[in-house]
Amino acid sequence: MKKLRLWPHILRTSRNEATLWEENTMKLNRRIFLGTSAAAAASLAAPMSFAAGHGKPHVVVVGGGAGGATAARYIAKDSKGEVAVTLIEPTRQYYTCFFSNLYLGGFKEMDDLGHSYGGLAAGGVNVVHDWATGVDREAKTVALAGGGSVSYDKLILSPGIDFVDGAVEGWDLSAQNAMPHAYKGGSQTELLKAQLMAMPEGGTFAMVAPPNPYRCPPGPYERVSMVAHYLKANNPTAKIIVADPKPKFSKMALFQEGWAENYGGMIDWIGEDFGGGNVSVDPAAMTVSIDGEVTKVDVCNVIPAMKAGRIAELAGVTDGNWAPVNAADMSTKADADVYVLGDAAQQGDMPKSGYSANSQAKVCANAVRGALTGSKVFPAKFSNTCWSLIDTDNGVKVGATYEATDEKIAKVDGFISATGEAAELRKATYEESEGWYAGITADMFGA
Amino acid sequence: MRIALTVALALGMSGVAQADGLGDAEKGAKVFTQCKGCHQVGEGAETRIGPHLNGVFGRAAGSLEDVRYSPSMKRMGSDGMVWDAATLDAYIENPRALVSKTRMSFRGIKDAQERSDLLAYLRIYSDNPADIPEAEPTALGTDHDIDPAILAIQGDPEYGEYLASECKTCHQSSGANDGIPSITLWPTEDFVVAMHAYKRKLRPHPVMQMISGRLNDEEIAALAAYFKDLEE
Ligand SMILES: Cc1cc2nc3c(=O)[nH]c(=O)nc-3n(C[C@H](O)[C@H](O)[C@H](O)COP(=O)(O)OP(=O)(O)OC[C@H]3O[C@@H](n4cnc5c(N)ncnc54)[C@H](O)[C@@H]3O)c2cc1C
Numbered sequence: 001m002k003k004l005r006l007w008p009h010i011l012r013t014s015r016n017e018a019t020l021w022e023e024n025t026m027k028l029n030r031r032i033f034l035g036t037s038a039a040a041a042a043s044l045a046a047p048m049s050f051a052a053g054h055g056k057p058h059v060v061v062v063g064g065g066a067g068g069a070t071a072a073r074y075i076a077k078d079s080k081g082e083v084a085v086t087l088i089e090p091t092r093q094y095y096t097c098f099f100s101n102l103y104l105g106g107f108k109e110m111d112d113l114g115h116s117y118g119g120l121a122a123g124g125v126n127v128v129h130d131w132a133t134g135v136d137r138e139a140k141t142v143a144l145a146g147g148g149s150v151s152y153d154k155l156i157l158s159p160g161i162d163f164v165d166g167a168v169e170g171w172d173l174s175a176q177n178a179m180p181h182a183y184k185g186g187s188q189t190e191l192l193k194a195q196l197m198a199m200p201e202g203g204t205f206a207m208v209a210p211p212n213p214y215r216c217p218p219g220p221y222e223r224v225s226m227v228a229h230y231l232k233a234n235n236p237t238a239k240i241i242v243a244d245p246k247p248k249f250s251k252m253a254l255f256q257e258g259w260a261e262n263y264g265g266m267i268d269w270i271g272e273d274f275g276g277g278n279v280s281v282d283p284a285a286m287t288v289s290i291d292g293e294v295t296k297v298d299v300c301n302v303i304p305a306m307k308a309g310r311i312a313e314l315a316g317v318t319d320g321n322w323a324p325v326n327a328a329d330m331s332t333k334a335d336a337d338v339y340v341l342g343d344a345a346q347q348g349d350m351p352k353s354g355y356s357a358n359s360q361a362k363v364c365a366n367a368v369r370g371a372l373t374g375s376k377v378f379p380a381k382f383s384n385t386c387w388s389l390i391d392t393d394n395g396v397k398v399g400a401t402y403e404a405t406d407e408k409i410a411k412v413d414g415f416i417s418a419t420g421e422a423a424e425l426r427k428a429t430y431e432e433s434e435g436w437y438a439g440i441t442a443d444m445f446g447a
Numbered sequence: 448m449r450i451a452l453t454v455a456l457a458l459g460m461s462g463v464a465q466a467d468g469l470g471d472a473e474k475g476a477k478v479f480t481q482c483k484g485c486h487q488v489g490e491g492a493e494t495r496i497g498p499h500l501n502g503v504f505g506r507a508a509g510s511l512e513d514v515r516y517s518p519s520m521k522r523m524g525s526d527g528m529v530w531d532a533a534t535l536d537a538y539i540e541n542p543r544a545l546v547s548k549t550r551m552s553f554r555g556i557k558d559a560q561e562r563s564d565l566l567a568y569l570r571i572y573s574d575n576p577a578d579i580p581e582a583e584p585t586a587l588g589t590d591h592d593i594d595p596a597i598l599a600i601q602g603d604p605e606y607g608e609y610l611a612s613e614c615k616t617c618h619q620s621s622g623a624n625d626g627i628p629s630i631t632l633w634p635t636e637d638f639v640v641a642m643h644a645y646k647r648k649l650r651p652h653p654v655m656q657m658i659s660g661r662l663n664d665e666e667i668a669a670l671a672a673y674f675k676d677l678e679e
Contacts, residue, residue, distance in 0.1 A: 074612065355616060362612040378609045381661075383616075385654055401657055413660060415653040424525035432654075435626025439617045 056084045057372040060142055060152035062132040062311055064089030064117060066098075067158030067341030067357035069444040074365035076124040077446075082373050086126040086150055088142065092116065094445075095185035097216065098354045099437055102389055104182075104193050105226030106233075113185065119447030132159075135315035137335055154368050157317070158341040158357065159309025160184070161215050164321065167305035168208055169280035178283035179300040182223075183215065195299045196230060202237040203298035206288045208279055209244040210303045213322075215343045215352040217250035218398070220303055222388040225255065228263040229391055241297070242269045243290045245277030250351075251388060251398055257419045258390035308344035322346035327404035328380050329367035330360050339364050348408025349400075356384045358440055363404075380404040387433035393423070395430030469532065470560060475568025478561050485551075488572045497551060503530050504573035508546070517550040519628075526651040535569070536562050537649045544640035545649060547628065593643055598636055600668035607673025610666055613658070614674075621679045631677045638671040 061072040064087050072087040093114045102108040117127045131145035135157075141149040163181065165172065171179060182192040199205065205227055209220045224242055231238045248271070249255075259267045270276040275291025281302060287294050307313075307321035317323045317332040323340040324333040325347050332338050341364055342357030350356040363380040370377035385399030400414030417429065479488070485497035492499040498514045509516040509524035516524075523546050528534060538545045539562050541555040556562050614630065622631040630638070644650040645659040646667075662670070 078608075358616055359613065362609075366609055366612075376605065378606060381610070381613060383613060383658065397654070399654055399657060401661055413657055415657055422525070425527065428522060428525045431626040433626070435624070436617050438623065438625035439615065439619050439627060442619050442621065442623075443615045 056082065057153045058084045058086065058151065059154045059156065059368060059372070060150050061085065061087045061156045061158065062089075062142065063158040063160060063309065063342075064091075064094055064120070064127070065158060065160055065342065065357065066096075066354035066440070066444060067343075067361045068156065069094070069117075069120060070358045070361035071156050071158065071339075071341060071365050071368075072125045073120055073123055073444065073446050074362055075369055076120075078365065079369050079373055079375070081124065083369060084126070085124070086128060086152075087117070087120060088128050088130055088132050088144065088150070089117065090129060090131045090145075091186075092129055095189070096354065096437075096441065097183070097185045097189075097219070098440075100182070100185055100189045101219065101223045101226045103189060104196065104223060105229045105389070107226075107389065107392075110190060113189075115441055115445045117445070119445045123446045132311050133314075135311070135338070137316065137338065140337065152337075153372060154337050154339065155315075156339045156341060156364060156368070157309075157312050157315060157323070157344065158361070159311045159344055161306040161308065161343045161352075162310050164305040164307050167210075168302050171208075171281050171283065171302045171304060175281075175283035175302075178286070179281060179302045181303050182301060183219075183303050183306075192299070192301055196227060197234075199231075199235055199238060199298045201235055203235070203239075204295065205231070205238065205240045205299045205301070206295070206297040207240070207242045207301045208281065208288070208303060209242055209246070209249070209276075211245045211277070211305050213352060214303070214306045216354075216386070217351050218255075218386055218388045221249055221251065221255045222390075223301070224267060224269075225258060225263075225388070225390045228259065228266050231266065232263060238266070240267045241288070241290070241295065242267065243276045243279045243288065244269060244271050245279075247272040250386075251396060251416065253419050254396045254417055255388075255390065258394060258396075262391045262394070306343070308340070312340055312344045319346070327407075327409040328363075329377075330364040331367075339368065348402075348405075349411040350382060350384055350402055350409050351386065353384055353386050354440065355386065355436075356382070358443060359383055360409075380409075382409055385436070387429065387436065389430060389433070390426075393427040393430050395426055395433050396421075397429055397433070469567035469570060470563030470565075472564070472567040472571055474561075475564035475566065478556070478565040479568055481556070482553075482565075485553075488569060492572075500569055501572045502574050503535070504532075504570055506530050508534070517546070517548055519546050519548040520550070523651065528651040532566055534649055535566055537644060539565065541640060543637055545644055547637075547641060593640055597643070597664050597668075598639055600664055602635075602665070602668030602670065602672030604669065604672045604676075606666070607669035607671075610662070610670050611673050611677075614670070617654075620677055622677075631674050633671070633675060635668075635671040635675050638674060639667055642667045642670070 059075055061068045068087060072085050075083055076085045093116055096113045099108050099113055103110060103113060121127050132142045133145045134143040141151045143149045180188050180192045182188040207220060207224060224240060228240055270290055278291045280289045281300060287296050288300055308318050308323050312318050312323045315338060317334040317338055317340060323344050323346060325331060325340050325345045327348060330339045330341055332340050341360045343352040359382045363382060367377055369375050382402035385397055387395055387397045389395050396417035398416040401412045402409045403412050485495060486500050487493055487495060488500040492501050494514055498511045507524045508528045508530060509520035539556055542549050542551050542553055617627045618630045622629040642659050645655040648656055
């Protein structure tokens with residue numbers, strides 16, 4: 001337990017504290033967190049207690065991203081003070097992954113992507129900047145890295161993703177400075193951009209794409225587009241290689257059309273059929289081996305296979321890499337008082353996106369509030385739309401609506417942009433995505 | 448007199464007469480007097496307050512060069528809305544319900560027969576009438592009129608608030624428009640008619656068609672009731 005108390009000063013120093021925490025706890029977490037038994041939690045509870053008091057039901061939300069911030073805000077707002085809401089989130093500024101590719105392409109500044117928790121606090125959410133380090137489901141408490149614990153009536157976990165150990169041969173988290181994933185917001189994104197800008201003339205940018213399922217299915221391919229956009233203007237003889245373990249990917253026809261039209265000859269996508277899944281990297285030598293062929297590269301963006309954020313596993317609500325949930329309210333199959341939202345959830349047909357996490361959070365908030373206060377619970381409705389930018393004023397989108405069945409969240413209806421659309425429409429689609437970004441971030445953070 | 452003659456001539460040349468289920472062009476010529484203050488049609492027609500209406504069937508909305516269209520009309524055009532019997536009928540019935548902030552300050556024609564006659568008249572001046580894209584036969588005529596019973600539904604604002612949470616991922620509750628239009632503080636009738644225009648695919652936008660497609664009449668009424676008073 002002593003070790004836990006050492007962390008906070010490390011944690012508050014950088015934008016991407018999540019990553020630091022991972023580095024620091026990789027070795028520790030199994031031993032310590034799995035040991036957060038009822039007894040350990042009880043001893044932690046003594047110094048600091050957030051138990052809501054006044055007999056109000058208490059909801060604890062872990063993770064202030066697309067799912068967690070939305071859920072906390074909606075429960076606090078809609079219950080009008082009847083439910084106490086505590087949000088546990090280590091970072092003081094949330095940097096969105098959505099639109100981070102546009103930052104790589106030069107369409108957004110880093111500051112455009114940062115959001116504070118001031119609006120949530122003003123809306124009545126008790127925001128605690130700390131890590132949740134364990135969950136005792138019997139005692140219904142969450143342990144904090146800074147010491148102490150918080151007790152809950154209902155617990156909502158929306159911790160996003162972590163990476164599967166050993167997913168890409170030669171890469172682990174200690175290599176993330178040499179070969180960034182840039183798949184969590186903040187400093188990793190900045191690092192990748194800096195490396196892109198420092199590429200020598202005619203250099204090579206490599207991406208190792210992830211296997212399904214992963215957060216933001218079109219994300220890697222929008223990134224390739226944005227990197228190509230940057231290189232076309234600044235380093236036009238540079239090349240992009242993508243090693244992909246999948247035979248096809250989201251919006252593939254749209255991306256491939258866009259790549260051919262705008263970035264002809266620059267992007268070499270190597271799919272599963274051509275050995276794109278047979279990859280290893282050497283971060284010290286800056287080489288990538290694809291199907292036995294070794295290439296020296298200047299930038300290597302490794303996006304490994306993903307799993308639910310570790311706290312879900314520590315809470316014991318995962319099965320394999322993800323946390324199975326009930327579609328009607330996002331409660332876990334393992335525990336009716338623990339809910340999992342967003343990327344970490346295994347829910348059925350919805351893609352892992354910020355939009356999906358936000359949509360699931362509202363269904364969950366309605367159900368949790370109903371369970372605690374007796375307010376009316378309406379049937380679950382979910383939707384998602386993912387926009388991607390291919391080039392300046394060239395936006396495309398894919399979307400669907402979903403409903404809850406006994407078995408899963410099931411797709412109802414959907415649409416996708418068509419190839420060969422008029423420039424006007426593509427521009428309107430891009431402008432709409434800007435509207436969506438403003439809308440969803442206002443919806444998450446309340447300002 | 449002169450109009451009647453032109454009509455007769457045009458009908459004679461094109462030979463499409465009323466085979467397309469539209470109304471009586473001669474009567475339509477009279478209805479067109481309501482439009483004449485702003486629009487011209489026929490030989491030598493020019494854009495005045497409103498765009499000229501030659502060749503309007505089959506033309507993308509807001510697509511004439513040198514016309515200062517409203518941003519909403521432009522948006523409809525780039526979303527893919529083409530003027531055909533169904534979209535014209537909806538626009539003339541209630542311009543704002545189809546194109547929210549249209550600059551056309553005209554209250555609309557409620558009588559379905561009059562609209563049908565008017566369309567028959569306008570159609571004469573569209574090139575090559577045989578190739579004119581038609582709406583689905585089922586959408587022709589008047590069946591997209593919103594049933595007054597639907598407009599009369601009293602929405603449940605509490606349900607509306609829950610349903611509205613889906614909308615707020617894109618439409619800001621502050622009413623700000625950063626690329627997606629504001630939907631707060633609308634009169635309920637306009638709101639309901641606009642949602643049904645998406646649901647019936649008269650308005651072209653795929654996201655909104657999908658979203659409205661699974662909302663029933665009560666749900667649309669509930670949303671209208673909630674958003675009409677939403678102020679932050
Ligand atoms: C490059 C890229 C582009 C993308 N583009 C889009 C897009 O255009 N549209 C879209 O909809 N989605 C997009 N996404 C996906 C989107 O970012 C995620 O799906 C979304 O953020 C998931 O929300 P979440 O709540 O599950 O996790 P997150 O938003 O990642 O939030 C998790 C939060 O939990 C915190 N946390 C983790 N562990 C703990 C712990 N133990 N204790 C306390 N706090 C913890 C983290 O600090 C973090 O703030 C993109 C992603 C990437 C990488």
